[in-house]
Amino acid sequence: MPAYDVAAAQAWHSSNVRTRRRRRNGPAAVAAAAPSTEPVGDPVTRSWRDRKERADALVKERELALSEGRLLDKTEVLAAWQKQIASFRSRMLAIPSEVAAQAPSASRVIVCNIVEREIHEALAEVSGLRGDDDG
Numbered sequence: 001m002p003a004y005d006v007a008a009a010q011a012w013h014s015s016n017v018r019t020r021r022r023r024r025n026g027p028a029a030v031a032a033a034a035p036s037t038e039p040v041g042d043p044v045t046r047s048w049r050d051r052k053e054r055a056d057a058l059v060k061e062r063e064l065a066l067s068e069g070r071l072l073d074k075t076e077v078l079a080a081w082q083k084q085i086a087s088f089r090s091r092m093l094a095i096p097s098e099v100a101a102q103a104p105s106a107s108r109v110i111v112c113n114i115v116e117r118e119i120h121e122a123l124a125e126v127s128g129l130r131g132d133d134d135g
Helices: 006-016 027-033 043-068 074-102 105-127
Strands: none
Touching (some): 074 105
């Protein structure tokens, strides 16, 4: 560093020493103001960060959709569905005894057996236990 001239010392300092201050209107300020499209860091580090940011964004979107009612909780839907199916099954299995009570006394057993057989076939078809694939 030159010690004999102030201008020479300032010139040497600006070319050899990095300062923390940046010019507000200089090229560094313009570059800092414009967002960079190139990823910072090595590609491997950037890729896992991108994946993590995407995953975090998806989690936030799902939480928002759940709170707004646009998305339903899987366990709640499954529980409601199972309750409806169990109710339907018990109502269907109660039909034979209701029909038998309305039939003449001589044919109650026959009517009850026929209706019960048909209901069990229908329930087996709906549950997928029977091998028939007509649809």
